[in-house]
Amino acid sequence: MKIIEVKDLKEHLGEEIKLRGWVRNYRKASSKLRFVIFRDASADIQCVAFKPEMGEENFDKVKKITIESSLEVIGVAQKHPKFEDKFEFQLKDINIINIADEYPIGKKEHGPDFLLSQRHLWMRSAKQNAVLKIRHTVYFAICEYLNNNGFYRFDSPILTPNASEGTTTLFEVPYFDLGSAFLSQSGQLYLEAGIMSLGRVYDFGPVFRAEKSKTRKHLTEFWMMDAEAAFVEHDENLRIQEELIRFVIRTVIDKNTRELEILERDVEQLKKADAPFVIMTHREVIDFLKGKGVEIGYLDDFGAPEEELITAEYNVPVFVDRWPKEIKSFYMKRDPENPDLALGADLIAPEGFGEIIGGSQREDDHDLLLERINKEGYKIEDYQWFLDLRKYGSVPHSGFGIGLERLIQWMSGVRHIREVIPFPRMINRIYP
Numbered sequence: 001m002k003i004i005e006v007k008d009l010k011e012h013l014g015e016e017i018k019l020r021g022w023v024r025n026y027r028k029a030s031s032k033l034r035f036v037i038f039r040d041a042s043a044d045i046q047c048v049a050f051k052p053e054m055g056e057e058n059f060d061k062v063k064k065i066t067i068e069s070s071l072e073v074i075g076v077a078q079k080h081p082k083f084e085d086k087f088e089f090q091l092k093d094i095n096i097i098n099i100a101d102e103y104p105i106g107k108k109e110h111g112p113d114f115l116l117s118q119r120h121l122w123m124r125s126a127k128q129n130a131v132l133k134i135r136h137t138v139y140f141a142i143c144e145y146l147n148n149n150g151f152y153r154f155d156s157p158i159l160t161p162n163a164s165e166g167t168t169t170l171f172e173v174p175y176f177d178l179g180s181a182f183l184s185q186s187g188q189l190y191l192e193a194g195i196m197s198l199g200r201v202y203d204f205g206p207v208f209r210a211e212k213s214k215t216r217k218h219l220t221e222f223w224m225m226d227a228e229a230a231f232v233e234h235d236e237n238l239r240i241q242e243e244l245i246r247f248v249i250r251t252v253i254d255k256n257t258r259e260l261e262i263l264e265r266d267v268e269q270l271k272k273a274d275a276p277f278v279i280m281t282h283r284e285v286i287d288f289l290k291g292k293g294v295e296i297g298y299l300d301d302f303g304a305p306e307e308e309l310i311t312a313e314y315n316v317p318v319f320v321d322r323w324p325k326e327i328k329s330f331y332m333k334r335d336p337e338n339p340d341l342a343l344g345a346d347l348i349a350p351e352g353f354g355e356i357i358g359g360s361q362r363e364d365d366h367d368l369l370l371e372r373i374n375k376e377g378y379k380i381e382d383y384q385w386f387l388d389l390r391k392y393g394s395v396p397h398s399g400f401g402i403g404l405e406r407l408i409q410w411m412s413g414v415r416h417i418r419e420v421i422p423f424p425r426m427i428n429r430i431y432p
């Protein structure tokens, strides 16, 4: 007998087939009729258990099942009698693999804390399943774009001797006789070494930030894709980011129609974002915010409410460009036209999903970089290798880092970041 997935049922109407999966729910209609909502990894289907069709012995097996029991079901798929485009599965027999204990989720409305403590089970729900599928698409779409545009995958280390994004969010771990190591906040600095060999490189993996903030957009462990390219200057860096993000939008719309529907994502809104992005300087943004009555200064960063105000004006993401050097990282190159500004831009997603990318042209002058490392109070010996890159054949170069979960939030329309990663790590949660 053919074993197929629920999503392929429509190609096997009228054939006797087998499905393997779990019981999402069931309902007793009468003493001889039961409905079982059956799910596998691909989709859900309503199974009809009708005693006269199945025979007493097989029907008795159906009576034993509980929510989340694992089963093989054998039967025939047909068009749903009432709904176009829907199917039903007439059961002939079932093989019970495991009878589930009383399932903790689903009897009533649950709060997020309870659901997070049951994350290992909660991920079976239709919405969580849809988000995880979109995560898969976004991840591989990013890789596909980069692989097709001359970037080599280059795996940067997780255990590092130094900070790339400031010392306030470092996770420290004991490291044998060498004292302390730190979990990587971004692979960027290592990629800057990689490009002098490979030209264009990217990494993609977990990064760690001891973020004290409890927000809908912060995790302590999240996934970042850092890309870096030799001979690419600031404007081209922005162009690459825009092209990549627009490729991701189109890929998600193309591959995840069903998942976007399950999540009730407004796809029109996503389609509108696949158009030229807006570029504003940090100064223009501050002026705009002041005009909206926000109390903010020219040396300030923004929080979520400001990000929402900025992007409310547009359907496309906004690059906030040329930041005051004081509030950006030491490695950013200065604007040749105004040395008080950094050649860095953040990309803010529309619909209030916030910053999805941070990027910049990098300082390629040895002495200027040395000066800034000193100013940060970092130990020169820790950064000697990074300075070396400016001593031996330095070239102009740029790069950027995408927060994978932020991008998935935007694509799937999920308001809280804890739902877009299989096992979220936050300031107050490390279980399960």
Ligand code: 4AD
Binding pocket: 164, 165, 185, 186, 187, 188, 209, 211, 217, 218, 219, 220, 222, 224, 225, 226, 227, 355, 356, 357, 358, 359, 360, 399, 400, 401, 402, 403, 404, 405, 406
């Ligand atoms: O803006 P960030 O800090 O930039 C860097 O780390 C650069 N070194 C990247 C580079 O140029 N290669 O982080 C990049 C992105 C942010 O724009 C945001 O989307 C995400 O990472 N991000 C977080 N996502 C979830 N939780 C957090 N705590 C995050 N912090 C940053």
Ligand code: MG
Binding pocket: 346, 355, 357, 358
């Ligand atoms: Mg940033």
